[in-house]
Amino acid sequence: MNTPRFDLAIRHTLHSGTRSFALDIALQSNCQQLVVYGPSGAGKSMLLKAIAGLHHPDHGHIRLDGRSLFDSAQGICLSPQQRQLGYLFQDYALFPHLSVRQNIGFGLQRGWLNPGRRRQLAAVDYWLNAFGLETLAEQLPATLSGGQRQRTALARALVAAPRALLLDEPFSALDPALRQQLRSELAELLQRLSIPMLLITHDAEDVRVFGQQTLYLQDGRLSQPPAGLMETIHG
Numbered sequence: 001m002n003t004p005r006f007d008l009a010i011r012h013t014l015h016s017g018t019r020s021f022a023l024d025i026a027l028q029s030n031c032q033q034l035v036v037y038g039p040s041g042a043g044k045s046m047l048l049k050a051i052a053g054l055h056h057p058d059h060g061h062i063r064l065d066g067r068s069l070f071d072s073a074q075g076i077c078l079s080p081q082q083r084q085l086g087y088l089f090q091d092y093a094l095f096p097h098l099s100v101r102q103n104i105g106f107g108l109q110r111g112w113l114n115p116g117r118r119r120q121l122a123a124v125d126y127w128l129n130a131f132g133l134e135t136l137a138e139q140l141p142a143t144l145s146g147g148q149r150q151r152t153a154l155a156r157a158l159v160a161a162p163r164a165l166l167l168d169e170p171f172s173a174l175d176p177a178l179r180q181q182l183r184s185e186l187a188e189l190l191q192r193l194s195i196p197m198l199l200i201t202h203d204a205e206d207v208r209v210f211g212q213q214t215l216y217l218q219d220g221r222l223s224q225p226p227a228g229l230m231e232t233i234h235g
């Protein structure tokens with residue numbers, strides 16, 4: 001295999017009171033688009049947060065396109081900023097007191113490149129334009145529709161030219177028609193950017209559209225999906 005796009009070996013146990021939960025996965029993949037599918041509480045968000053650098057595994061390594069983000073044996077643990085990843089959480093986590101333009105611009109402050117002001121403005125304008133948000137640039141998130149909020153969050157994730165995209169249920173808050181439209185916009189974008197993407201979902205349609213490889217996660221481990229599930233999804 002060439003350098004895998006995703007090379008993950010993650011062991012991480014969380015404890016709260018008498019309960020504990022262990023994530024234990026190992027995976028190498030050359031696919032650009034991975035979809036993580038599985039029941040609630042399976043460890044999907046934990047996996048995404050470990051890659052983003054928001055949780056630190058107890059053991060293992062995380063490499064994307066050959067770049068080590070975390071390696072317990074070698075003592076490597078890049079900060080979320082140094083990882084240069086774009087991520088989008090279920091609720092989009094936009095700042096309510098910042099306009100669309102400021103929310104997108106915030107994505108640049110997080111990046112470690114910190115380009116000059118003129119280039120920052122150009123990048124924000126580019127993504128405002130790419131997602132049809134120019135006329136909404138000065139509005140606050142509370143005055144936007146679900147789809148406009150989703151586009152703003154995606155623009156914020158992309159503005160710093162991330163090396164990979166991590167998406168947690170990116171379409172769950174949208175109505176079915178908008179979901180379909182934004183899925184095809186994202187699919188087109190991914191083809192253009194060719195960065196690796198990992199998407200968490202409960203939605204079979206996301207698996208169909210983005211699952212170049214689908215991982216089924218259950219009780220913190222990758223496992224075979226229940227009999228018939230993939231056939232049902234792929235019709």
Ligand SMILES: Nc1ncnc2c1ncn2[C@@H]1O[C@H](COP(=O)(O)OP(=O)(O)OP(=O)(O)O)[C@@H](O)[C@H]1O
Nearest residue numbers: 014015016020021039040041042043044045046047
């Ligand atoms: N701080 C913690 N201490 C102990 N257990 C935790 C902690 N945080 C999360 N967990 C447990 O880890 C498991 C995995 O949670 P996670 O949020 O990754 O699941 P998920 O697959 O993303 O679920 P959902 O689809 O419902 O979002 C759950 O059982 C959760 O209760």
